[in-house]
Amino acid sequence: xxxxxxxxxxxxxxxxxxxxxxxxxxxxxxxxxxxxxxxxxxxxxxxxxxxxxxxxxxxxxxxxxxxxxxxxxxxxxxxxxxxxxxxxxxxxxxxxxxxxxxxxxxxxxxxxxxxxxxxxxxxxxxxxxxxxxxxxxxxxxxxxxxxxxxxxxxxxxxxxxxxxxxxxxxxxxxxxxxxxxxxxxxxxxxxxxxxxxxxxxxxxxxxxxxxxxxxxxxx
Numbered sequence: 032x033x034x035x036x037x038x039x040x041x042x043x044x045x046x047x048x049x050x051x052x053x054x055x056x057x058x059x060x061x062x063x064x065x066x067x068x069x070x071x072x073x074x075x076x077x078x079x080x081x082x083x084x085x086x087x088x089x090x091x092x093x094x095x096x097x098x099x100x101x102x103x104x105x106x107x108x109x110x111x112x113x114x115x116x117x118x119x120x121x122x123x124x125x126x127x128x129x130x131x132x133x134x135x136x137x138x139x140x141x142x143x144x145x146x147x148x149x150x151x152x153x154x155x156x157x158x159x160x161x162x163x164x165x166x167x168x169x170x171x172x173x174x175x176x177x178x179x180x181x182x183x184x185x186x187x188x189x190x191x192x193x194x195x196x197x198x199x200x201x202x203x204x205x206x207x208x209x210x211x212x213x214x215x216x217x218x219x220x221x222x223x224x225x226x227x228x229x230x231x232x233x234x235x236x237x238x239x240x241x242x243x244x245x246x247x248x249x250x
Contacts, residue, residue, distance in 0.1 A: 069130045070231065072105055077138065084121070089132040092230060095119055098134055100207035104237055106140040109245060110205050116156040117147050125163050172213040179220040183228055191235060198238075205233045205241045 067073055070090035077085055085105075087098060096112035103110045114136075118124070121135050128134070137143040150156050181194045184202060192198055196214075203209040208227060233241075 073133075083138060083142070084135040085138045087134045087136065089128050089130055089134060090230070091130045092226070093128070093130075095124070095134075097207065098136075101231060102136050102143070104205065104233060104241070106138075106143065107240060107244075108140045108143075110207055110241060112207060114143055114147050116150045116159065117143055119159060120146070120150055120155065124159075173211060173224070174215045175212045175224055176220055177214040177216060180214065180228065183220075183225070187229070187232055188235065201238055201242055202233070205238055206231060 067088050069088050070093075071088050073086040073088065076082055085102075087102065087105075089098075095115035095118045098118060099112050099114040100110045102114065102118075118134055118136060121137075122128075137146060177196065177199060180199050180202075184199060185194050188194070199214065200209070203212060203214075206228070211227070212224070
């Protein structure tokens, strides 16, 4: 099925321009020179303060929601899939991507949040969802064995941490898998689930930074 593109109204375009959002192609779209492995962020771009956009190298199995979570962790903000519209807007979606392609994103977390809010306010996000049928029927969570997940995490982190239920749930949350999987005590682990759990492995610092940022506030 061919997907039609849609254009922003003149009012929406003027508001985006007023907000400093580029409407022209941004340098970085395309395929890498293989200097960086899939699933990584381009350090050379990150270290160049003259550039407003970072670059992420697409890994097999990536989609915009998954990449949104990775960027959140990279920018040290709460992990969320909700910034996929920013990625769709900046990277000329809908389009087909493959491993090795570059996805650009704002290097500033404030800019990422601001742009996401502006796209929602202008109706760009809702139009995109309608025209591209984003979010189909909600699927039930898949059951996975807590013991099996614990074994995987022990193989990753070893004795550096206590692999208890709280740590396992923290790992799923930071990895963006808590909405996809439900922990049980009697379900087996299949290959697809193993790939999901190990596709992106946050560091111990990233896990504890996330936990610290999301602690309930006390008066």
